[in-house]
Amino acid sequence: MASLRLDDQLCFGLYSASRAVTSLYRAVLEDLDLTYPQYLVMLALWEKDHRLVKELGAELNLDSGTLSPLLKRLQTAGLVIRNRQADDERSVRVSLSETGRALRDKAQGIPDVIGAAMGLDDAGVARMRAELDRLTESVNAYREALTPA
């Protein structure tokens, strides 16, 4: 029987760590005028441009309720362009603008800064990453079993 003590709970550690990292990103991303979720979208697009909103949602696990306004803000900032697909008018393709592509240079140093802040070597990062992925998968599977799909 696990206790209700705050200190014992892994979830609170996770929640704290996630907020600490987001807070560091806030400071680091100030230069680029991006929020952390916006940065994640840019990362996805720098890796592979011209994606459907649906594809971005699948990669980042975000629904249209989060992505639509976020992408609208990125478009207003001049970083991305949105076009309805001709062959399927329901879909919207998101592409980097020239400015958006250029911003990648300014972002080059960010992963190293974050890595340094975490104080982990490559092996430590890889191990923790693997553990977190396993935990995410386990928790999601459990939740999906609860919620009748």
Next chain:
Amino acid sequence: MASLRLDDQLCFGLYSASRAVTSLYRAVLEDLDLTYPQYLVMLALWEKDHRLVKELGAELNLDSGTLSPLLKRLQTAGLVIRNRQADDERSVRVSLSETGRALRDKAQGIPDVIGAAMGLDDAGVARMRAELDRLTESVNAYREALTPA
């Protein structure tokens, strides 16, 4: 030189894990009509009742901008009571109502459910918790060095 690839980044793993766990809590806490941050406040109060808003903020790392409306909602729900301190009119003490204290019984089983969903034994939880705490501390120290306090 770390890459800008989304898959490589520990931060994204952390972000995903945190959201997955919160999502599971959403399902589990539905019965109690609590959100996850509200549940954290209740945990803190079940552990030690009659706390100042400032103390809750220090324990949960939340400022008044988050806590004030959250506590107002808990009060509206009849779970807590807020009183200005007589000896220092700036401070507000938060106490459990009878209903709030009673809710603890309904919450007893939650940690075990979450533990089961994570699929970790006690040692695994303890180890991960320790790693996350170390990471949080490291990241916060780094960020505080960046931001001229």
Next chain:
DNA sequence: CCCAACTGAGTTGTGCACAACTGAATGACG
């Protein structure tokens, strides 16, 4: 061919997080 079911993006409403601010209460100090 038609229509019912489904899909994809967007909107609305709620509740965090957090920065920046307000305003009252307290404390420090010259």
Next chain:
DNA sequence: CGTCATTCAGTTGTGCACAACTCAGTTGGG
């Protein structure tokens, strides 16, 4: 003692996250 800085809770405004919904577009079955 007066005043100036600090402290504490609360408010305002922005941006996620997510549920629930809308609505146009597409698809599949009869």
